[in-house]
Amino acid sequence: MRANTTKHKAQPPVDDTGPALLAQALESPEDDAPRLVYADWLEQQGHPLADVIRLQLAGSSATAVVNRHRKAWLDPIASWCTDEDVFERGMLRRLYGKAGAYAQKATQQALLGPSRTFGIADTMLRGPCKKLGAAATLAWTPKLFWWDCQLDDSRLVELVASPHLARLSSLTLEKIRATDTGLAALARSPSLSRLRHLALPAPVHLGKFTSCGVLDVLAHLPLTSLTVTGVNSLDLDAVVGSPNVSKLTRLSVDTRYVRAVAASAHLTALETLRITSIDHVEDADVAPLLDNPAFTNLSSVLLTLWSPTPGIRKPSLAMVTRLQARFGKGFTYDTSGTPSML
Numbered sequence: 001m002r003a004n005t006t007k008h009k010a011q012p013p014v015d016d017t018g019p020a021l022l023a024q025a026l027e028s029p030e031d032d033a034p035r036l037v038y039a040d041w042l043e044q045q046g047h048p049l050a051d052v053i054r055l056q057l058a059g060s061s062a063t064a065v066v067n068r069h070r071k072a073w074l075d076p077i078a079s080w081c082t083d084e085d086v087f088e089r090g091m092l093r094r095l096y097g098k099a100g101a102y103a104q105k106a107t108q109q110a111l112l113g114p115s116r117t118f119g120i121a122d123t124m125l126r127g128p129c130k131k132l133g134a135a136a137t138l139a140w141t142p143k144l145f146w147w148d149c150q151l152d153d154s155r156l157v158e159l160v161a162s163p164h165l166a167r168l169s170s171l172t173l174e175k176i177r178a179t180d181t182g183l184a185a186l187a188r189s190p191s192l193s194r195l196r197h198l199a200l201p202a203p204v205h206l207g208k209f210t211s212c213g214v215l216d217v218l219a220h221l222p223l224t225s226l227t228v229t230g231v232n233s234l235d236l237d238a239v240v241g242s243p244n245v246s247k248l249t250r251l252s253v254d255t256r257y258v259r260a261v262a263a264s265a266h267l268t269a270l271e272t273l274r275i276t277s278i279d280h281v282e283d284a285d286v287a288p289l290l291d292n293p294a295f296t297n298l299s300s301v302l303l304t305l306w307s308p309t310p311g312i313r314k315p316s317l318a319m320v321t322r323l324q325a326r327f328g329k330g331f332t333y334d335t336s337g338t339p340s341m342l
Contacts, residue, residue: 017041018038018041018042018045018116018117019116021034021037021038021041022038022116022117022119022140023167024037024038025037025038025119026119026140026141026142026167027142027167027194029089029121029142029143029169032057035053035057035089035090036053036054036057038053038090039053039054039090047117048065048068048069049090049117049118051065052065052066052087052090053089053090054090056087056088056089056090057089057090062087062090063085066086066087070086073114073118074086074114076110076114077095077110077111077114079097080095080096080097080102080111081093081094081095082096087118088121089121090118090119091118091119091120091121092114092115092118092119092120092121093121093122094120094121094122094123094124095111095120095122095123095124095137095141096124096125097125097126098125098126098127098129099125099126099127099128099129099132099146099149100127100128100129102125102129102132102135102137103129103130103131103132103134103135108135108136108137111137112136112137112140115137115139115140115141116140119140119141120137120140120141121141121142121143122141122143122145123137123138123141123143123144123145124145124146124147125144125145125146125147126146126147126148127147127148128148128149128150129149130155131158132146132159132162133158133159133160133161133162133164133165134162134164135164136164137164138162138164138165138168139163139164139165139166139167140167141167141168142167142168142169142170143168143169143170143171144165144168144170144171144172145170145172145174146172146173146174147172147174147175148174148175149173149174149175149176150175150176150177151173151176151177151178151182152177152178152182153178153179153181153182153185156173156176156178156182156183156185156186157181157182157185160185160186160189160191160192161185161189161191162191163191164191165189165191165192166191166192166193166194167194168191168192168194168195169194169195169196169197170195170196170197170198170199170225171192171195171197171198171199172197172198172199172201172227173199173200174199174201174202175201175202176200176202176209177202177208178208178209179208179209179210179213180209180210180212180213180216182209182213183209183213183214183216183217184213184216186217186221187216187217187219187220187221188220192221193221193222194222195221195222195223196222196223196224196225197223197224197225197226197227197250198217198221198223198225198226198227199226199227199252200214200227200228200229201227201228201229201230202229202230209234210234210235211234211235211236211237211238211239214226214228214234214239215238215239215242215244218239218242218244218245218247219244222247223247223248224247224248224249224250224269225248225249225250225251226248226250226251226252227251227252227253227274228252228253229252229253229254229276230254234257236253236256236257236260236261237257237260240257240260240261240264240266240267241260241264241266242266243266244266245264245266245267246266246267246268246269247269248267248269248270249269249270249271249272249297250270250271250272250273250274251267251270251272251273251274252273252274252275252276253274253275253276254275254276255275255276255280255281255285258275258281258285258286259284259285259288261273261275262285262286262287262288262289262292263288263292264292264294265292265294266294267294267295267298268294268296268297269297270294270295270297270298271297271298271299271300272298272299272300272301272302273289273298273300273301273302274301274302274304275301275302275303275304276304280312280313280314281303281305281312281313281314281315282313282315283315283316283318283319285315286303286315286319286323287319289301289323289326290322290323290326298327299327299330300327300330300331301323301327301330301331301332302332302334303315303323303331303332303333303334304334304335305334305335314335320333
């Protein structure tokens with residue numbers, strides 16, 4: 001029998017140059033240079049996204065270019081891109097929707113191609129979801145905000161084991177249920193080596209982690225920004241009393257912790273402090289902000305009072321005036337009733 005000598009035609013190699021250049025831009029999301037290099041490559045391919053990137057980085061409008069290509073670019077993912085201005089710095093401004101729907105195979109198939117071309121400035125998901133870490137589109141966003149995640153230890157461990165988180169610089173896990181066990185996995189995740197901002201806002205009945213878990217995270221991740229609010233089990237005195245907070249430039253807490261923060265000797269790099277009230281705030285709580293020698297870099301303080309508690313005690317007019325004098329335009333005193341901690 002004659003041997004089958006049919007030769008199979010070799011498949012052309014896949015050109016991953018574009019995704020590789022986009023990946024470099026996502027790994028430095030605030031740096032214009034990698035995005036301009038990507039724009040140069042796109043121009044060589046005849047892709048009009050190059051014009052969007054250059055126009056937006058120059059502070060100009062790219063609406064005309066986007067409108068010419070909106071149908072081809074965005075129709076398949078229109079339900080996930082609902083902002084009026086779809087692009088920001090040449091990337092998709094935001095993907096927003098239910099976490100469960102996002103993680104579905106059909107959704108990922110629709111989102112992955114555009115994500116590998118445009119990148120996603122901010123992925124914002126809501127609601128509990130199993131196995132979100134398997135969603136490959138997460139690899140193309142530097143920021144993940146997961147509202148009402150309800151992550152317990154086992155699901156947090158599963159999430160932070162995902163290789164798709166490797167380009168995250170910002171992670172918000174709202175209504176987290178995890179204990180220090182889950183935070184230990186987060187702290188040691190090989191996928192979070194680029195993480196700079198971590199937010200763990202949790203209602204008092206959900207949050208179970210302690211200062212030990214937060215200190216573990218600070219010791220192992222390169223964070224410069226931290227949000228911890230609403231956790232009854234958290235002793236923030238121990239956190240801000242640790243030298244590991246000296247790398248933080250931004251900190252968001254609620255007022256039960258304000259005295260500890262204001263008196264800390266280790267927050268020497270702190271530039272921005274956000275305090276949201278769920279309790280009384282008195283002059284003695286915030287007075288150390290005025291003369292703590294550690295706060296030489298502190299230039300922005302936001303104090304938001306939104307507690308519904310009748311008769312809540314607030315700083316006196318004299319103290320507010322002193323804070324305004326100390327921080328100038330960097331001091332914001334918000335009593336509108338709208339919390340803003342993230």
